[in-house]
Amino acid sequence: xxxxxxxxxxTINDVAALAGVSKKTVSRVINxxxxxxxxxxxxxxxxxxxxxxxxNPQARALAFRRNFLIALLHDNPNAQTVLNFQQGVLDAIKxxxxxxxxxxxxxxxxxxxxxxxxxxxxxxxxGAMLLPPISENDDLAALCETLGVRYVRxxxxxxxxxxxCVSSNDHDVVKEAVRRLVDLGHRRxxxxxxxxxxxxxxxxxxxxREALADAGLSLAEEHYAPGNYRYAxxxxxxxxxxxxxxxxxxxxxxxxxxxxxxxxxxxxKGIAVPGALSIIGFDDSPTATHIWPALSTVRWPIRxxxxxxxxxxxxxxxxxxxxxxxxxxxxxxxxxxxxQSVAPPGR
Amino acid sequence: xxxxxxxxxxTINDVAALAGVSKKTVSRVINxxxxxxxxxxxxxxxxxxxxxxxxNPQARALAFRRNFLIALLHDNPNAQTVLNFQQGVLDAIKxxxxxxxxxxxxxxxxxxxxxxxxxxxxxxxxGAMLLPPISENDDLAALCETLGVRYVRxxxxxxxxxxxCVSSNDHDVVKEAVRRLVDLGHRRxxxxxxxxxxxxxxxxxxxxREALADAGLSLAEEHYAPGNYRYAxxxxxxxxxxxxxxxxxxxxxxxxxxxxxxxxxxxxKGIAVPGALSIIGFDDSPTATHIWPALSTVRWPIRxxxxxxxxxxxxxxxxxxxxxxxxxxxxxxxxxxxxQSVAPPGR
DNA sequence: TTGTAAGCGTTATCAT
DNA sequence: ATGATAACGCTTACAA
Numbered sequence: 001x002x003x004x005x006x007x008x009x010x011t012i013n014d015v016a017a018l019a020g021v022s023k024k025t026v027s028r029v030i031n032x033x034x035x036x037x038x039x040x041x042x043x044x045x046x047x048x049x050x051x052x053x054x055x056n057p058q059a060r061a062l063a064f065r066r067n068f069l070i071a072l073l074h075d076n077p078n079a080q081t082v083l084n085f086q087q088g089v090l091d092a093i094k095x096x097x098x099x100x101x102x103x104x105x106x107x108x109x110x111x112x113x114x115x116x117x118x119x120x121x122x123x124x125x126x127g128a129m130l131l132p133p134i135s136e137n138d139d140l141a142a143l144c145e146t147l148g149v150r151y152v153r154x155x156x157x158x159x160x161x162x163x164x165c166v167s168s169n170d171h172d173v174v175k176e177a178v179r180r181l182v183d184l185g186h187r188r189x190x191x192x193x194x195x196x197x198x199x200x201x202x203x204x205x206x207x208x209r210e211a212l213a214d215a216g217l218s219l220a221e222e223h224y225a226p227g228n229y230r231y232a233x234x235x236x237x238x239x240x241x242x243x244x245x246x247x248x249x250x251x252x253x254x255x256x257x258x259x260x261x262x263x264x265x266x267x268x269k270g271i272a273v274p275g276a277l278s279i280i281g282f283d284d285s286p287t288a289t290h291i292w293p294a295l296s297t298v299r300w301p302i303r304x305x306x307x308x309x310x311x312x313x314x315x316x317x318x319x320x321x322x323x324x325x326x327x328x329x330x331x332x333x334x335x336x337x338x339x340q341s342v343a344p345p346g347r
Numbered sequence: 348x349x350x351x352x353x354x355x356x357x358t359i360n361d362v363a364a365l366a367g368v369s370k371k372t373v374s375r376v377i378n379x380x381x382x383x384x385x386x387x388x389x390x391x392x393x394x395x396x397x398x399x400x401x402x403n404p405q406a407r408a409l410a411f412r413r414n415f416l417i418a419l420l421h422d423n424p425n426a427q428t429v430l431n432f433q434q435g436v437l438d439a440i441k442x443x444x445x446x447x448x449x450x451x452x453x454x455x456x457x458x459x460x461x462x463x464x465x466x467x468x469x470x471x472x473x474g475a476m477l478l479p480p481i482s483e484n485d486d487l488a489a490l491c492e493t494l495g496v497r498y499v500r501x502x503x504x505x506x507x508x509x510x511x512c513v514s515s516n517d518h519d520v521v522k523e524a525v526r527r528l529v530d531l532g533h534r535r536x537x538x539x540x541x542x543x544x545x546x547x548x549x550x551x552x553x554x555x556r557e558a559l560a561d562a563g564l565s566l567a568e569e570h571y572a573p574g575n576y577r578y579a580x581x582x583x584x585x586x587x588x589x590x591x592x593x594x595x596x597x598x599x600x601x602x603x604x605x606x607x608x609x610x611x612x613x614x615x616k617g618i619a620v621p622g623a624l625s626i627i628g629f630d631d632s633p634t635a636t637h638i639w640p641a642l643s644t645v646r647w648p649i650r651x652x653x654x655x656x657x658x659x660x661x662x663x664x665x666x667x668x669x670x671x672x673x674x675x676x677x678x679x680x681x682x683x684x685x686x687q688s689v690a691p692p693g694r
Numbered sequence: 695t696t697g698t699a700a701g702c703g704t705t706a707t708c709a710t
Numbered sequence: 711a712t713g714a715t716a717a718c719g720c721t722t723a724c725a726a
Contacts, residue, residue, distance in 0.1 A: 022713045040712080061718095062703080079429075100448070101416075101446055257633070263639065286633075287633060287637045292614040369696070382695055384696090407721080
């Protein structure tokens, strides 16, 4: 309440003096100890409020040997994803004493593990969140375990025990999206893959192939294009697939950025979208709605996943409000979003 | 070097014992005190290395009354901008002991100041970086000053003393971009504005109007559209401007997202871009290259600005490497990037 | 140039 | 249920 501009912040000693108790008792109130009488708790609470006392996190960190921080470790090509996830985490920890430390890492570096180790040993966060693709690195998870840092891994499929993992259902939802193409009458459906070594890329491909198989179709070799989640790869894929004598009438791209690349090629060649070519992406990134025609895609509930990750990581630190957010598991499900880039074939 | 998995980390006492000096001497070495003989420094350094000693940041924070953190405060609608800036900051602090704390705030909240105050008092970062639009809030800067937290403000124009400010030259570069349209022969040039109350929006409008004035033109009332940096505003603006009896032959949009909206409307109406309509955006966001045709825009050196912000904020904490990055002021200049969305009028 | 003693603001231990 | 005292690991002030 007070917080004099220049003046000193009140300390636990001030509170103890005012409440007429020992500092340890104040500490107990702060840390919600059970062994304390309701009466003294009230007295201490009162003193805390009149003084406007806020426990010093640095001192607590020293005594606890742990900082009240959550670390977000990522090496993510998609800024929007990282920031949306951040936002979800922040939604969840808003009313807690936690803060968010961001740490981009280089998954290509051979010192990745050492870097992360040093970082965690120094900062000593309560826990760490691992975003894909580094979430797929088992050594990283083991390292957290070793260092006594809680962790949660975010992925396109279950990567770990349920309590260490927030995962989306990429496989199922891609299947649904492709089934929609089949239902519209498409038979020649192209596929643009994500990068090798990414679990998400593998999951999406699996869903794609299963949808085709379910419809009695299969992916023609010539309708397959490799990719790396970048726009340029989409352009390359588009140039390959749309130059065929019998080009696909629909193309599923493993993310929106590559879908935008394919769409550019279509525009350039005068191929009408969706009249002559349907396109589906994945991510529901800003790009999906910014391009024309608007892209059908898969919406990945990344912000909700951030909330869930925080709930999993630090349930004991969150306020009641944060615990209540998103009790619905359906909110964590990816969904297919149909927009103007999809239509029946050969219209 | 050591870092036994379960074992204790070595402390300053261990180093002192091994080196045969007092802990204060070790402290002096850590903190690069001048008053120390080369001989003992070497000895201490040796002990530090053989033990693999890393000073405990929590303890230092307590003693220093300051955390070795930089806070990034933002309320930014553009994820890419925030993340690119983050990246720049991280480039700069990579070899230092600093870490980056991210704090989104709500500029609409009437508790903004209190929230930030609480945050800064708790976390006690060395310094804070304010991204636009909250960087334009003088009270926030004053608050940092009061709390003894260094600060740097990032903006579209100088917002503060040079040592507290990293700014881009929005005004000049917009002028250049619009001049390019004039040079191509455009006379009816539309303008889509950014949100009221944003300095960047004002700067861009100023540059736009000056470019027209320099060419002896002026902005017709009907060629002006308000906006808010969102796609939907671009759509609205496009629908207004392109429905005119004499529509503009070129439209300058105050950011890429709105430019994408205008472009969608053009596509929908069958207006060829750039054949019948040239469009320019601002930001060089991913959207600029993902849409078709690729958008001419202004590239804002946001990552470099992150580096510069860090250099300004904590020069005394950066390694030699970080200080050397980007000595070229030209690297901090926004530039006009011409892509396919611009051509002579009425082709 | 180096060392000693006293914090920094909190929690842990072990009494009572 | 509460309190005295010693950590936690480092820095500052003041001596030497």
